[in-house]
Amino acid sequence: MMSDHDVQSALTEVESICKQKSIQLTPIRKLAFSLLLTAPNGLKAYELLDKIKLQKSSATPPTAYRALDFLLEHGFAHKISKLNTFVACKHLCHHADTPSFLLICPCCQNVTEYDNESMNHSLIDALAASGFRLMEKEIEITATCPGCLTLGR
Ligand SMILES: [Zn+2]
Numbered sequence: 001m002m003s004d005h006d007v008q009s010a011l012t013e014v015e016s017i018c019k020q021k022s023i024q025l026t027p028i029r030k031l032a033f034s035l036l037l038t039a040p041n042g043l044k045a046y047e048l049l050d051k052i053k054l055q056k057s058s059a060t061p062p063t064a065y066r067a068l069d070f071l072l073e074h075g076f077a078h079k080i081s082k083l084n085t086f087v088a089c090k091h092l093c094h095h096a097d098t099p100s101f102l103l104i105c106p107c108c109q110n111v112t113e114y115d116n117e118s119m120n121h122s123l124i125d126a127l128a129a130s131g132f133r134l135m136e137k138e139i140e141i142t143a144t145c146p147g148c149l150t151l152g153r
């Protein structure tokens with residue numbers, strides 16, 4: 001779980017990235033992002049909507065979906081198709097040409113963004129060598145997390 005301080009500094013960073021790229025971080029987009037930051041296992045769209053509603057009762061499903069689209073488009077969040085959830089991106093901004101590996105624990109459903117530059121490049125290079133271009137932005141890998149392994153799950 002992120003501390004208040006971490007959440008605050010992530011928000012500040014996203015604000016400055018948005019300013020740099022001249023994209024608009026509306027209050028609702030900012031709220032959606034901060035809610036994802038404080039949800040370590042990510043949120044489903046309706047869960048996000050429920051949380052938005054606590055602060056902005058007039059919010060409707062399209063409000064949540066549009067905010068999520070924005071966060072995904074700019075690399076501030078990832079969609080986990082396996083779980084149908086959304087998580088805040090650990091790096092806040094991904095290069096569009098490199099994928100992110102998302103490890104999903106089948107026991108606790110924890111999602112970990114896995115950093116491995118060389119795995120990243122070897123995948124892209126291997127596919128390129130076979131004449132393919134990788135289009136997947138989020139590569140989901142089912143892997144039991146260290147915590148669950150310790151518990152002998
Ligand atoms: Zn990411």
Ligand SMILES: [Zn+2]
Nearest residue numbers: 105108145148
């Ligand atoms: Zn686990």
